[in-house]
Amino acid sequence: MTALVDRHTVPSPASALVCRNCGAEFPLGAQHACSECWGPLEIGYDAAALARVTHDEIAAGPHSLWRYAGLLPVGQNPATRVDSNTGMTPLIRADRLADELGFTAPLYVKDDSANPTHSFKDRVVSVAITAARELGFSRIACASTGNLANSVAAHAARIGMPSIVFIPADLESAKITQTAIYGGTLVGIEGSYDDVNRLCSELAETDEFENTGFVNVNIRPYYAEGSKTLGYEVAEQLGWRLPGQYVAPMASGSMLTKINKAFKELVAAGLVPASDWRIYGAQSAGCAPIATAFAAGDDVVQPVRPTGIAKSLNIGNPADGPYALDAVRASGGSMAAVDDDEIREGIRLLARTTGVFAETAGGVTVAVLKKLVESGAIDTSIETVVYNTGDGLKTVDAVSEGAHPTAVIKPTIKGMREAGLL
Amino acid sequence: MTALVDRHTVPSPASALVCRNCGAEFPLGAQHACSECWGPLEIGYDAAALARVTHDEIAAGPHSLWRYAGLLPVGQNPATRVDSNTGMTPLIRADRLADELGFTAPLYVKDDSANPTHSFKDRVVSVAITAARELGFSRIACASTGNLANSVAAHAARIGMPSIVFIPADLESAKITQTAIYGGTLVGIEGSYDDVNRLCSELAETDEFENTGFVNVNIRPYYAEGSKTLGYEVAEQLGWRLPGQYVAPMASGSMLTKINKAFKELVAAGLVPASDWRIYGAQSAGCAPIATAFAAGDDVVQPVRPTGIAKSLNIGNPADGPYALDAVRASGGSMAAVDDDEIREGIRLLARTTGVFAETAGGVTVAVLKKLVESGAIDTSIETVVYNTGDGLKTVDAVSEGAHPTAVIKPTIKGMREAGLL
Numbered sequence: 134m135t136a137l138v139d140r141h142t143v144p145s146p147a148s149a150l151v152c153r154n155c156g157a158e159f160p161l162g163a164q165h166a167c168s169e170c171w172g173p174l175e176i177g178y179d180a181a182a183l184a185r186v187t188h189d190e191i192a193a194g195p196h197s198l199w200r201y202a203g204l205l206p207v208g209q210n211p212a213t214r215v216d217s218n219t220g221m222t223p224l225i226r227a228d229r230l231a232d233e234l235g236f237t238a239p240l241y242v243k244d245d246s247a248n249p250t251h252s253f254k255d256r257v258v259s260v261a262i263t264a265a266r267e268l269g270f271s272r273i274a275c276a277s278t279g280n281l282a283n284s285v286a287a288h289a290a291r292i293g294m295p296s297i298v299f300i301p302a303d304l305e306s307a308k309i310t311q312t313a314i315y316g317g318t319l320v321g322i323e324g325s326y327d328d329v330n331r332l333c334s335e336l337a338e339t340d341e342f343e344n345t346g347f348v349n350v351n352i353r354p355y356y357a358e359g360s361k362t363l364g365y366e367v368a369e370q371l372g373w374r375l376p377g378q379y380v381a382p383m384a385s386g387s388m389l390t391k392i393n394k395a396f397k398e399l400v401a402a403g404l405v406p407a408s409d410w411r412i413y414g415a416q417s418a419g420c421a422p423i424a425t426a427f428a429a430g431d432d433v434v435q436p437v438r439p440t441g442i443a444k445s446l447n448i449g450n451p452a453d454g455p456y457a458l459d460a461v462r463a464s465g466g467s468m469a470a471v472d473d474d475e476i477r478e479g480i481r482l483l484a485r486t487t488g489v490f491a492e493t494a495g496g497v498t499v500a501v502l503k504k505l506v507e508s509g510a511i512d513t514s515i516e517t518v519v520y521n522t523g524d525g526l527k528t529v530d531a532v533s534e535g536a537h538p539t540a541v542i543k544p545t546i547k548g549m550r551e552a553g554l555l
Numbered sequence: 556m557t558a559l560v561d562r563h564t565v566p567s568p569a570s571a572l573v574c575r576n577c578g579a580e581f582p583l584g585a586q587h588a589c590s591e592c593w594g595p596l597e598i599g600y601d602a603a604a605l606a607r608v609t610h611d612e613i614a615a616g617p618h619s620l621w622r623y624a625g626l627l628p629v630g631q632n633p634a635t636r637v638d639s640n641t642g643m644t645p646l647i648r649a650d651r652l653a654d655e656l657g658f659t660a661p662l663y664v665k666d667d668s669a670n671p672t673h674s675f676k677d678r679v680v681s682v683a684i685t686a687a688r689e690l691g692f693s694r695i696a697c698a699s700t701g702n703l704a705n706s707v708a709a710h711a712a713r714i715g716m717p718s719i720v721f722i723p724a725d726l727e728s729a730k731i732t733q734t735a736i737y738g739g740t741l742v743g744i745e746g747s748y749d750d751v752n753r754l755c756s757e758l759a760e761t762d763e764f765e766n767t768g769f770v771n772v773n774i775r776p777y778y779a780e781g782s783k784t785l786g787y788e789v790a791e792q793l794g795w796r797l798p799g800q801y802v803a804p805m806a807s808g809s810m811l812t813k814i815n816k817a818f819k820e821l822v823a824a825g826l827v828p829a830s831d832w833r834i835y836g837a838q839s840a841g842c843a844p845i846a847t848a849f850a851a852g853d854d855v856v857q858p859v860r861p862t863g864i865a866k867s868l869n870i871g872n873p874a875d876g877p878y879a880l881d882a883v884r885a886s887g888g889s890m891a892a893v894d895d896d897e898i899r900e901g902i903r904l905l906a907r908t909t910g911v912f913a914e915t916a917g918g919v920t921v922a923v924l925k926k927l928v929e930s931g932a933i934d935t936s937i938e939t940v941v942y943n944t945g946d947g948l949k950t951v952d953a954v955s956e957g958a959h960p961t962a963v964i965k966p967t968i969k970g971m972r973e974a975g976l977l
Contacts, residue, residue, distance in 0.1 A: 287906075290910040314902065314906040320964060320974070488713035526946070532736060533731075538724065
């Protein structure tokens, strides 16, 4: 048991903003695009600082993603971090799902519907709103397909920071209610998510929004790092080792790549033994620009106009698409897309075999897993983790047709007999 | 089907089924009514066994309610317990809510929407389905106002046990979908919850249901003990001491009394210092039989026909009503009821001050807290815990009216200006 560090006195392990395109480095701050080549920036770390993090230090931390503060760009000081009890979601051993799909190796579901607003977005928002406070912003904002909206509004309400959330006006009604209820400003946009995102990029440059951290625009490099915790947690929950395969849904493509980044960091820091892993990306047929590029062997992702029920994945022009392609190809993994009927069946399959009710994005991931097994693209003899990123209560309408009582009867034994239940 | 199976680790601390009415004792088994006086049975414990439980033993347990296995009637053997990652839900310091209500002492929200099916019912079902397995039942069933239905169906799916769930046919659609999705048998009853409950009591006596554990009928004594963990967790999360006041919603009245039982056990076992606490019970005006009896100074609870939006609390003939009255009166606490508009305002108040989106039952509890403060019935200078027992996504319709975007605009700077947002 080595001595635990006092995080109050330990600086952030983040060292710079690094261009993912040309490698140029910039000082840490509220910047998201490279001023040399306009490529996207991400957080670079001091490898020596990461290597000083220990299992004991992590285990002694809170039962939330902030136990990994030593591997994140912000939130080292417990007094400034925003801890909404996000993270440390269950890693469920899904033996009954494994049996149905023919897996001989263990199959796990990492269930992020257990987060406070019931999607993985609580991870990125916890990190982003902490970054916003540390960077001196007094208002928080986002462009969202729904789950991010819920999470930003809830986190802002928790700490009493004003929020302004932008969504496509045609979102699922539950997601609109779940955002509006927290009392921030909610702006419906007559257009697609990509229209919403473009408007936010414009607004972030205005004087009126100078005080505002747009979590997925001007503070996106910090925000995106929150997804790394999906990787750290799986490794810790497996007893500090990595799974041989993982399957994750893709909207912008960021989350899938950040799990990969987390795994690499853990190996480099000596926190897990070196091992190989394959990455599998899931999209819905209604919005599959990355999976389409993968199948065609292209490096360029052609934007599409999204359709279909998996609205939280409906990003037609995915910012991290090329990086997701690179990560999946380099790992020897694959991608697939599934249609709306397959998505609904994926939701039902997961629910009846594991007791986990997933939103449409989770249905996409489970249905893609099934498709990958059927095509032989994924190895059923290798330990595999499937990421469920959101809760079924957010997209109830997608499966409410057909999810009726077996029978409706009078409250009598006779009623039971007439319905054939006795 | 009477004797419990052997457990090969620590024996259960449960010693008998004890009549809450006449005190008669019976061997542990699947029995819920006293054969002497027909009073309800509850679990009695060996006080010496409870006193052997230590803080260290609990801290070394899983991050779920099963860390308290030494204080529960079943589940001592990790191999037979059903662990759905229920419990250890956040105890949220609600400073902004405290400020709005004028609390000078700390105010906490115990947020059970963080459970796997997003209500406190996962606690009682985790214990009940474990008891069902230990007692040799091969099917699980329940009468439910919705949240219990969700939880029973999900737990059964997790372990592959057949389930049959009975609900009033007019439940919120999200709760029907969230139950049907898990694939068990779901029976809608043309009648009230009390009609559903009566039918289940009849069915539990039939030959066809001899293999079936009805969680809130024939194995109710085990089931009800799950609510004790709401008390244990608050004590542990406060650093092993008790709060001075707690506010809990009442449907059957069971949960409120079990938190009280848990606090008493912790004191008796030497796990917390002895202290006083006052208990406050919350009902909706549409179904307030217990609060009405309290206000009238009656010992007898007169059944009512439930109405109103807080459907998960709509039990018109509450089995534990008299025990809830006793517990609240003995503690020096109080009860109150709130109407549907106050419930909606309670949901909004909690959401905008804490980031927690509660179902209607949580709105009842927060609105009652507000009413108790206004009437002076609760002391704002004493540390207080408010129990939120379910998630707002389960009763979205209750607040969707009025929870719209602030504005709906075109995706342009001009659109922002025209809406007065820039």
